[in-house]
Amino acid sequence: MPVLRRILLLVPIATLAACSVTASPYAASVDNIQVLRNASPVAVHVGTFTNDEADGDHTSVQLRANRMRSPVGDSFARYLLSAVQQEFGIAGVLSPDAKVVLSGVLLKNNVDAGIGTATGTISARFIVKRGADVRYDSVKSATTHWESSFAAAIAIPKATQEYPLVVQKLLASLYADPAFMKAIQ
Template sequence: MHSPTKLAMLVPLALLTACSVVATPYSPSVDNIQTLKGVSPLHARIGNFTSQDGSNNHYPVPVRANLMRSPVGDSFAAYLSNAVTQELMIAGDLAPSASVVLDGVLLENNVDAGLDKGIGTISARFVVKRDDVVRYDQIKTVSGEWDSAFAAAIAVPKATGQYPLVVQKLLASLYADPAFISAIR
């Protein structure tokens, strides 16, 4: 017989058994870098990237019974900032003294390592300012899908490995926006 008291004591114990996993470090996308190089010259510096708390934006990110943490800083906003920094730097567009500043707010960050299909969704607001005047303020949202598995030992590593690809897709949608390119020129 299970009493509510016994059940209430087991729930915190079950939560303590959740494992912590780290998302795969970001690897810059060749396509994203080519897009940036194709519209050069661009000169921007990275400003503040933050996370907006919400029901679809937790830190760490739950992935089944695991908690996925960022390998950069202590948030996925830092992960996103690092990803943008890497790609701008490789494309030759990062200029620490530029008057153009790119800020970001991570609005949604979900990873669902489903039994058959995994889905990752990321939404972020990107703001470009030149000399403190807002020239661009848009929200970009993307989803990525991959094959998953019933077994968590397969599904969770697959989800953490797919996460950077969803971030690449988010940045690709940003760089493909002519208004963004115009704002950072």
């Protein structure tokens, strides 16, 4: 009887371990917004953001036995697009009629919810065009580390909460590039 009881307890736990989880929604960074506001006068239209098929489709990220999915659309490229739109919109520099268009390609997107220390890494190519002229074309990357747990029930939710911070750091590195700021003005 004790063996049967243990099996009945482990079946739901094993089933939950293979579930899909959703990344936390993006929360715009106050620092990033301030940098954009200080760059005035700026008016930018946000174009398309796509996935680099060479590194996978970026529709989900493996988190131990789980898959983390984007809460925006069907990919993390759409998540990045939404993050850019949020920050540009709050900063008051987003304009659907702007002649300057920012687009991007998500190159790498990985979260390693390791035991002890977890790591999030993201890389994207950002392109700024004015008409047909490419004014900026550069790859930016960001990596963040945080404490993680042996227990997946703690490590997985923590990873989903940390993911937006990785994206904030990526966008901060973009906005800190003087060539990018010049290209959007």
